[in-house]
Amino acid sequence: MSQSKNAIENYLDMLNKDKISQEFKSLQDDICQQLETADGASFHEDKWERSGGGGGRTRIIQGKHIEKGGVNFSAVEGELPDKILKALNVEKSNFFATGVSIVLHSQNPFVPIIHMNVRYFEMDNGTWWFGGGIDLTPHYINPEEAAFFHQSLKNTCDKHHEDYYPKFKQWADDYFFIRHRKETRGIGGIFFDRLSGNDGFTKEDRFDFVMDVGNTFCPIYLELLKNNMDKPFSEKNKDWQYLRRGRYVEFNLVWDKGTKFGLDTDGRTESILMSLPSTANWVYNHKVVPNSHEEYTLNHLKKGIDWISYIE
Amino acid sequence: MSQSKNAIENYLDMLNKDKISQEFKSLQDDICQQLETADGASFHEDKWERSGGGGGRTRIIQGKHIEKGGVNFSAVEGELPDKILKALNVEKSNFFATGVSIVLHSQNPFVPIIHMNVRYFEMDNGTWWFGGGIDLTPHYINPEEAAFFHQSLKNTCDKHHEDYYPKFKQWADDYFFIRHRKETRGIGGIFFDRLSGNDGFTKEDRFDFVMDVGNTFCPIYLELLKNNMDKPFSEKNKDWQYLRRGRYVEFNLVWDKGTKFGLDTDGRTESILMSLPSTANWVYNHKVVPNSHEEYTLNHLKKGIDWISYIE
Numbered sequence: 001m002s003q004s005k006n007a008i009e010n011y012l013d014m015l016n017k018d019k020i021s022q023e024f025k026s027l028q029d030d031i032c033q034q035l036e037t038a039d040g041a042s043f044h045e046d047k048w049e050r051s052g053g054g055g056g057r058t059r060i061i062q063g064k065h066i067e068k069g070g071v072n073f074s075a076v077e078g079e080l081p082d083k084i085l086k087a088l089n090v091e092k093s094n095f096f097a098t099g100v101s102i103v104l105h106s107q108n109p110f111v112p113i114i115h116m117n118v119r120y121f122e123m124d125n126g127t128w129w130f131g132g133g134i135d136l137t138p139h140y141i142n143p144e145e146a147a148f149f150h151q152s153l154k155n156t157c158d159k160h161h162e163d164y165y166p167k168f169k170q171w172a173d174d175y176f177f178i179r180h181r182k183e184t185r186g187i188g189g190i191f192f193d194r195l196s197g198n199d200g201f202t203k204e205d206r207f208d209f210v211m212d213v214g215n216t217f218c219p220i221y222l223e224l225l226k227n228n229m230d231k232p233f234s235e236k237n238k239d240w241q242y243l244r245r246g247r248y249v250e251f252n253l254v255w256d257k258g259t260k261f262g263l264d265t266d267g268r269t270e271s272i273l274m275s276l277p278s279t280a281n282w283v284y285n286h287k288v289v290p291n292s293h294e295e296y297t298l299n300h301l302k303k304g305i306d307w308i309s310y311i312e
Numbered sequence: 313m314s315q316s317k318n319a320i321e322n323y324l325d326m327l328n329k330d331k332i333s334q335e336f337k338s339l340q341d342d343i344c345q346q347l348e349t350a351d352g353a354s355f356h357e358d359k360w361e362r363s364g365g366g367g368g369r370t371r372i373i374q375g376k377h378i379e380k381g382g383v384n385f386s387a388v389e390g391e392l393p394d395k396i397l398k399a400l401n402v403e404k405s406n407f408f409a410t411g412v413s414i415v416l417h418s419q420n421p422f423v424p425i426i427h428m429n430v431r432y433f434e435m436d437n438g439t440w441w442f443g444g445g446i447d448l449t450p451h452y453i454n455p456e457e458a459a460f461f462h463q464s465l466k467n468t469c470d471k472h473h474e475d476y477y478p479k480f481k482q483w484a485d486d487y488f489f490i491r492h493r494k495e496t497r498g499i500g501g502i503f504f505d506r507l508s509g510n511d512g513f514t515k516e517d518r519f520d521f522v523m524d525v526g527n528t529f530c531p532i533y534l535e536l537l538k539n540n541m542d543k544p545f546s547e548k549n550k551d552w553q554y555l556r557r558g559r560y561v562e563f564n565l566v567w568d569k570g571t572k573f574g575l576d577t578d579g580r581t582e583s584i585l586m587s588l589p590s591t592a593n594w595v596y597n598h599k600v601v602p603n604s605h606e607e608y609t610l611n612h613l614k615k616g617i618d619w620i621s622y623i624e
Binding site for chain 1: 356358372374380382491492493554558561562565566572575578581582584585586588589590591592593594595596597
């Protein structure tokens with residue numbers, strides 16, 4: 001048999017938008033399967049289509065341990081809306097965008113809220129980039145788990161470039177900041193955007209990194225879930241969880257660029273707002289009890305903490 | 313005794329910023345007193361100062377019937393922040409702004425959420441205007457009460473100008489619109505801004521109107537409270553209330569210009585976000601039961617309904 005490939009086979013080998021969205025779809029499948037095994041509950045799927053082109057698969061779980069979670073895949077294309085053209089400062093262009101987005105809210109207040117996103121964007125002028133990240137919002141900060149979380153992200157980053165972790169860690173600190181509260185959303189993680197074919201990186205390099213981030217999600221989350229999901233908790237713990245979820249809502253609706261962009265450009269509202277918790281509370285001028293775990297948490301919602309080597 | 317007034321007495325008679333803020337303060341006092349009498353609970357007051365100049369009195373009630381409510385007064389002054397200069401398209405200027413803002417969330421789902429605001433703004437170049445309004449967000453729309461509400465607003469408006477009600481009613485429909493849900497926040501009311509000394513109106517005319525709006529608040533709300541606060545309700549009614557509050561949160565954090573402006577310009581966060589409810593829920597892709605009161609409500613969260621003469 002000939003070793004040479006035909007045109008179709010060559011195309012299928014290339015790292016193009018079809019291949020990337022196919023891999024993201026498989027990532028969604030894989031993550032959903034692992035979460036279903038861990039929780040015991042099943043995802044509900046809604047397939048949707050975008051009037052301008054493309055669509056997605058929104059998957060929602062309302063489980064025993066994961067109170068409300070979404071694992072979304074989308075691949076959309078068409079003409080870039082005017083608002084985006086303006087924001088990107090480009091002329092009329094067609095685009096393609098695909099990604100996987102995850103937010104999981106837990107029943108147990110000692111299980112943190114987790115968020116993961118990987119995304120790819122290209123325009124028909126040849127411009128392309130990847131973005132994404134993973135960040136953690138514990139209702140109660142546990143420094144050992146924070147170290148485990150950041151070390152896991154650093155391990156993934158270090159396989160690709162030594163600058164990735166420090167740079168993307170700082171980016172997450174700056175991005176996931178609730179300005180009007182002067183506190184970070186949680187203990188950060190990594191955040192990156194517009195990773196393109198520069199600084200000696202190829203498209204394959206960037207893609208491999210982004211897929212590695214995606215595949216780091218389950219080992220991290222399942223460990224944090226397993227360690228905490230059966231811990232006993234009080235009504236006071238639950239109240240604090242609801243308050244911290246209120247802050248999560250504030251960040252997502254006031255400051256998160258992705259959410260605002262989606263709502264502003266007529267995205268599918270139910271898929272965008274799957275990130276909101278089942279229940280959130282607001283208490284006027286809430287104060288934490290001195291020397292409590294709540295106070296410890298609040299005092300550590302700060303930028304620039306080196307969690308990996310954090311010792312008090 | 314001489315009937316002529318001295319300079320100080322003349323100054324005190326003039327409709328200047330001191331007089332306006334004094335009247336707004338009295339309005340706050342009066343409304344708080346009436347709400348305390350109706351609910352039985354007392355307001356908690358926080359006085360605060362703004363680093364750039366001025367301050368306010370935030371008053372919060374957590375009562376038997378009013379689950380969480382805020383009646384805020386503020387009078388702030390100083391140099392206009394760059395963001396506001398840009399938004400107003402003016403040169404460097406000093407400003408003075410005073411107002412009363414109210415949001416009340418009820419325990420009973422059949423008592424609507426109500427919002428009222430009166431405000432005055434001036435710059436040292438002589439520019440001034442009034443703004444404000446009252447709007448209602450019933451968890452369950454009751455057309456008779458909607459008619460009563462709008463008729464009360466129309467009565468107040470008609471005393472000042474026949475164009476006021478239709479114009480300000482439409483303005484409220486357009487303003488209190490949750491774009492990403494394609495639904496209005498509630499049944500509207502009146503909304504107005506930048507009422508200045510034009511179209512034959514004097515400053516006194518505008519002030520009298522705005523104070524009349526402020527004084528319309530209690531007769532309206534106390535009637536709606538009294539009629540509904542003791543109605544029996546089910547868990548299902550409560551769940552729907554929490555969902556509708558979720559929409560209220562979405563409007564305030566995503567679309568409300570006042571909230572965004574306050575958070576963006578380092579206003580006092582706890583005073584701005586007193587508008588958020590104690591508890592709000594989100595359910596993925598919630599659907600109302602056909603022919604239910606919930607469906608009726610959802611179908612009537614539309615612009616342009618003439619509630620005064622609304623008959624099905």
